[in-house]
Amino acid sequence: MDKQRILIVDDDENIAELISLYLIKECFSTEIAYNGRDALELVKSYDPDLILLDIMLPDIDGYDVCTEIRKTKLTPVIMLSAKGEVFDKVLGLKLGADDYMVKPFDSNELVARVKAVLRRTSAIAGKTAVAVETDRKGEYVEYDNLLVNITNYKVVFEGRTIDMPPKELELLYFLANRPNQVFTREQLLDKLWGYDFIGDSRTVDVHIKRLREKLNENHGWSITTVWGKGYKFEIG
Numbered sequence: 140m141d142k143q144r145i146l147i148v149d150d151d152e153n154i155a156e157l158i159s160l161y162l163i164k165e166c167f168s169t170e171i172a173y174n175g176r177d178a179l180e181l182v183k184s185y186d187p188d189l190i191l192l193d194i195m196l197p198d199i200d201g202y203d204v205c206t207e208i209r210k211t212k213l214t215p216v217i218m219l220s221a222k223g224e225v226f227d228k229v230l231g232l233k234l235g236a237d238d239y240m241v242k243p244f245d246s247n248e249l250v251a252r253v254k255a256v257l258r259r260t261s262a263i264a265g266k267t268a269v270a271v272e273t274d275r276k277g278e279y280v281e282y283d284n285l286l287v288n289i290t291n292y293k294v295v296f297e298g299r300t301i302d303m304p305p306k307e308l309e310l311l312y313f314l315a316n317r318p319n320q321v322f323t324r325e326q327l328l329d330k331l332w333g334y335d336f337i338g339d340s341r342t343v344d345v346h347i348k349r350l351r352e353k354l355n356e357n358h359g360w361s362i363t364t365v366w367g368k369g370y371k372f373e374i375g
Contacts, residue, residue: 142259146187148178148204149219150197154217154242158191161246162253164171168319175199179351182208189257192228192236194220202234209235213298215260217252219244280315282374283358289310306331310346311354314362314372343370 143345149155194201202372218231277290285296324343363373
């Protein structure tokens with residue numbers, strides 16, 4: 140069985156090495172970063188299962204590092220700090236940290252917290268995996284961080300279920316199921332609302348706007364406006 144990987148981010152070399160020894164003794168694999176920039180690089184290359192993140196770093200503080208990590212990853216984070224104020228704890232948790240420990244801490248407590256957070260996140264990941272497999276039944280399309288199932292009318296985006304009215308979901312599925320094809324507003328109205336729909340083409344514009352608000356497009360796809368023509372689900 141592969142060892143679980145822990146990234147330790149602390150500019151105090153003695154503390155970082157000591158934490159590493161505690162964790163290696165408990166059969167974890169560890170890497171150390173002494174500043175925020177190196178930490179963000181190691182998050183990509185080392186792909187840790189958990190991050191121990193000190194707040195006071197020489198370049199980017201731990202809060203900013205945590206914020207940057209949360210833009211792309213759900214890796215559990217335990218923040219470490221000499222600050223014990225309630226404000227600091229609350230801020231860390233609001234930014235996406237899973238736990239918070241005040242220095243100095245007992246080595247046994249640190250190891251126990253690490254194991255507890257890993258157990259909790261592993262259980263959640265297991266449930267999510269089962270849910271996603273269920274969502275891959277019936278008719279669906281799937282792209283980077285997006286799954287649209289027209290059979291059970293469900294959209295999963297960045298690991299979360301997105302609430303979406305039926306017509307919005309149908310429009311998203313219709314476009315995503317025909318990538319890089321351009322459709323006029325009139326074609327979309329006819330296909331999705333029916334020829335007897337009483338309304339105008341602005342209905343399509345409103346639905347597209349709502350889809351874009353719910354789905355940030357920082358991925359390998361986008362809902363693109365083709366000026367003078369209509370819309371397409373663009374990939375590649």
